[in-house]
Amino acid sequence: MLKVRNYKRGKAYRLNYYSSESSSTSSRSSSSPNSFQPPSVNSASYVKVRMPNIKVFSGSSNYEMARSICDRLQLDVAKAVLKKFSNKETNVEIIESVRGEDVYIIQSGCGEINDHLMELLIMISACKIASASRVTAVIPNFPYARQDKKDKSRAPITAKLVANMLSVAGADHIITMDLHASQIQGFFDIPVDNLYAEPAILKSIKETIPNWKEAVIVSPDAGGAKRVTSIADRLNVDFALIHKERKIANEVEKMTLVGDVTGKTAILVDDMSDTCGTLILAAEKLNEAGADKIFAFCVHGIFSGPAIDRLNNSKFEAVYVTNTIPQDENMKRCSKVKIDQWERRNKKNYSEDFENAKKRSIKTMESLLHNDDILNKKTIETVVNALVNLAAQQSNHSMLTWMPHFQCPIPCEHRYTVWRNLFILSTILNVCLFICVLPLVRRMHRGESSEPLIHSN
Numbered sequence: 270m271l272k273v274r275n276y277k278r279g280k281a282y283r284l285n286y287y288s289s290e291s292s293s294t295s296s297r298s299s300s301s302p303n304s305f306q307p308p309s310v311n312s313a314s315y316v317k318v319r320m321p322n323i324k325v326f327s328g329s330s331n332y333e334m335a336r337s338i339c340d341r342l343q344l345d346v347a348k349a350v351l352k353k354f355s356n357k358e359t360n361v362e363i364i365e366s367v368r369g370e371d372v373y374i375i376q377s378g379c380g381e382i383n384d385h386l387m388e389l390l391i392m393i394s395a396c397k398i399a400s401a402s403r404v405t406a407v408i409p410n411f412p413y414a415r416q417d418k419k420d421k422s423r424a425p426i427t428a429k430l431v432a433n434m435l436s437v438a439g440a441d442h443i444i445t446m447d448l449h450a451s452q453i454q455g456f457f458d459i460p461v462d463n464l465y466a467e468p469a470i471l472k473s474i475k476e477t478i479p480n481w482k483e484a485v486i487v488s489p490d491a492g493g494a495k496r497v498t499s500i501a502d503r504l505n506v507d508f509a510l511i512h513k514e515r516k517i518a519n520e521v522e523k524m525t526l527v528g529d530v531t532g533k534t535a536i537l538v539d540d541m542s543d544t545c546g547t548l549i550l551a552a553e554k555l556n557e558a559g560a561d562k563i564f565a566f567c568v569h570g571i572f573s574g575p576a577i578d579r580l581n582n583s584k585f586e587a588v589y590v591t592n593t594i595p596q597d598e599n600m601k602r603c604s605k606v607k608i609d610q611w612e613r614r615n616k617k618n619y620s621e622d623f624e625n626a627k628k629r630s631i632k633t634m635e636s637l638l639h640n641d642d643i644l645n646k647k648t649i650e651t652v653v654n655a656l657v658n659l660a661a662q663q664s665n666h667s668m669l670t671w672m673p674h675f676q677c678p679i680p681c682e683h684r685y686t687v688w689r690n691l692f693i694l695s696t697i698l699n700v701c702l703f704i705c706v707l708p709l710v711r712r713m714h715r716g717e718s719s720e721p722l723i724h725s726n
Contacts (some may be wrong), residue, residue, distance in 0.1 A: 324371070329388060330388075347364075348364035363395050366399070367399050367400070372404045374406050378412030378414075382412050390434055394439055413430075414428055415449055417452060429456045432457045436458055436459055441460075442460050444462045446593050447464070447541075467503075469591065474504065481536075485529075529558075535561075535564070537566070541567060543574075545572065556584045567588065570606065572606070588606050591608070627653055656694060
């Protein structure tokens, strides 16, 4: 049971999230502080009480993540229209009112990075102009994070520029995931929360790697040594380091292994993998050193350019990544790319939603039928199945649309092309109805009807 106690003095609120049983248990065990068990927090109840005025918007980069977050919070993704004009300018329309609301905008730096970044800036500005009380930009993969320092003459610090753009657009808070360089937090004049995927990686290693207690955690470069040593200490296993010399970006000239992996399972851990050049060379180095099996865990799986082809021909058993970047297409092209086990266990099966939508739509339309109607149940099922299947095919697209004048029973939001196809199908249906009704109208017009339309009585 959720209890809220209001203290007038100082206008402070105290929230206790526990059941009646746990409260009595904690009161009985208050005398022994070592036996106290903290109560579990219900995320949905927490949001409703602590954050009642919250709206979660999604950009077009990673709609699946936004939908998963909203499912966990038992919220709906706030409605917005994201599209482009004919000259490729980005247009954003916030459908729902955000006045006085706590707004969260989820947009990851992947795919068409420049377009997604501009889309995020426009959404932040639009919500701020619409009198949102606070706007938080949730950026799982921070764009331009690798351009964080002036490593050569006349080199730009683009990460600082992106930070300034977000602040000027009106962002009040930034939430990101495993920044490539921790100093990026200092580029902002607003609060920045840099979350870490280490707990998820630890859990995934224990669940997916056989005989993980005999494994060796390996860092592919010196920059990730701190991350690897922390994971190795928490797993109580050995660690190794690969020193690399890179002359130009995305090309590694020489690699040296520091550590022993002979006859052991090697687990490479890195924050991001772009072209996979470093990972592939590291895997070859570990294979030459006598590693039995080689796995990789990356927080951000960018996989651009020849990355997928390299992974298909690599020595890896599997490459595990998080869902900060959509991986559906990469997983189809490469069977070694896998999303963390937690995401796969907790991912909602949206095919059931479409099946329920079919049943609801058919049932609603059947209730409107009469005995003398031309349409029958079979025709309705055929049309509804065609419409819902078409919507299901488009459900993975990232561009969100919403038609305020059309209350669609399908539990999703899609591209404008979906509505165009729906219009085409509805037009075909209307033409078929007209063809069926036309002979009847002609017979009635010629007086061939067996019964007059208007009785004299």
